[in-house]
Amino acid sequence: MPNKGLLLVMMQASPDFEDEFNAWYDTQHVPERLAVPGITTAHRFEAESGWPKYLALYDLDSVAVLDSSAYARVSGANNSPWTRRVLSRVDARRIVCEQIGPGSEAVTAAPRVAVLRFAGVPETARPEVAAGLARSFGGMPGIRQVRLFADTEAAGTLYAVIAGTLPPLAIFDPAAFGPWQNAIDLTNGYAARAPRG
DSSP states (O other), rough: OOOOOEEEEEEOOOOOGOOOOOOHHIIIIHHHHHTSSEEEEEEEEEEEESOOOOOHHHEEEEEGGSSSSHHTTSGGGGGOOOHHHHHEEEEEEEEEEEEETTOOOOOOSEEEEEEEEEESSOOOGGGHHHHHHHHHTOOOOOEEEEEEEESSSTTTEEEEEEEEOGGGGGGGGGGGGGGGGGEEEEEEEEOOOOOOO
C-alpha cells in the first residue's frame, strides 16, 4: 500500500489582489480539487506572522493522485481562465510530499498549525527528526497531531506539520532535535481560515 501524500501549497498575494485571490480559492479552486478522486481533504490557513501568508494542505491517497487523468482535467494546460489569471499574479510554492509518520493519518482539524522544514536530512536520519518532534510536541497540552513528510522533489527535505488548539511554535524547542536543529530552515505558524462564499 503506497504512503499517503500531501500537497502543501504556500502562496503570497499582493494586498490589492487578496479579495479576488481568496474568492477564487474558496469558491473555485478548493471545490475543484476536492472533486478529484484521491484528494481527501483541503484546509486553508493564514500566517500569524511571516511569509508566505497563505497555506493550503491537501491530503492525498497517494502522490500518484497528482498524475491521474482526473487531476489533469483541472490542472496545468486545463486550468480555468480564472485560475490562470490568479496564478499569474501570486507567488506560489507547491510541494508534493509523502507521509513518513505516523501511519496514514489525514490532517486533524485544528485552529492552529505550524510548518517546520528540515533541509539536508539523509534518509537514515529521519527517525532522529521524528524523535525530535515527539520530544518537542508529543503529549503537550493543546497539540492534536504531529506528522512528518518527505518532499518528493527535493531529496533530503522534510516537512513537519503540527496541529493544535494553541500556536504550536509557542512550545517549539529546537534543542529537541539535537544536531538536526541546524537543518531547520523554516518555522511558520498559521491560523485556520474559514472559507467564504
